[in-house]
Amino acid sequence: MTADVLGPDQVRIRPGSVTQGEAIAEAAALLESVGAVTGDYLAAMLERERTVSTYMGNELAIPHGTTAAKGTVQRSALVVHRYDGGVDWGGETVRFVVGIAGRGDDHLGLLARIAVLFSDQDDVERLKAVPTSVELHALLAAVND
Numbered sequence: 159m160t161a162d163v164l165g166p167d168q169v170r171i172r173p174g175s176v177t178q179g180e181a182i183a184e185a186a187a188l189l190e191s192v193g194a195v196t197g198d199y200l201a202a203m204l205e206r207e208r209t210v211s212t213y214m215g216n217e218l219a220i221p222h223g224t225t226a227a228k229g230t231v232q233r234s235a236l237v238v239h240r241y242d243g244g245v246d247w248g249g250e251t252v253r254f255v256v257g258i259a260g261r262g263d264d265h266l267g268l269l270a271r272i273a274v275l276f277s278d279q280d281d282v283e284r285l286k287a288v289p290t291s292v293e294l295h296a297l298l299a300a301v302n303d
Contacts, residue, residue, distance in 0.1 A: 162302060163236050163302060164237075164238070164298060164302055167192065168236065168295075169237075170237075172240065173242050174241070174242070175245055177245070179204070181219070181245045181252070182207060182221045182255070185221055185257025186257065188237040188239070189257050192235055193233060195230050195232060199227060199230045202227030206222060206223060206224045211247070211248050213250050213252060214273065216276045218252065218254045219247050219254070220257075220258055220269060221255065222257065222258040232259075234259060234261045234264040234268065236258055236272070237256070238294070238298060240254055240285070240294060241254075254276070258272075275297075275298060275300065285297055
């Protein structure tokens with residue numbers, strides 16, 4: 159796995175809210191814009207969400223494509239959107255949407271790294287409190303280790 163799965167340009171803060179579908183589309187678009195996936199990845203992310211929710215708890219959702227979409231992944235990457243207005247994710251409030259694209263088995267390691275960062279509620283509160291995407295990236299940069 160490359161060390162730069164989450165660059166500073168892959169972290170965004172939105173003051174408002176969007177729908178769940180819009181949040182997934184924004185994650186897919188950002189993954190595509192950094193060269194991680196092809197345009198077909200969004201359909202795979204939406205298909206995954208139809209079969210099983212990617213809501214993980216602690217205000218976190220991790221939308222990602224289906225196994226069948228592995229061919230659309232060009233490099234392993236993460237993108238993070240923080241929605242300060244929250245996103246209704248099947249009845250749960252999500253503030254962090256972390257889109258994942260993993261080459262080979264990289265997605266398992268990426269999922270584990272993100273889960274650790276969001277496992278402690280105090281850490282989540284710190285992630286919610288920082289005012290800029292640069293500061294948010296600094297707190298999340300451990301995923302690159």
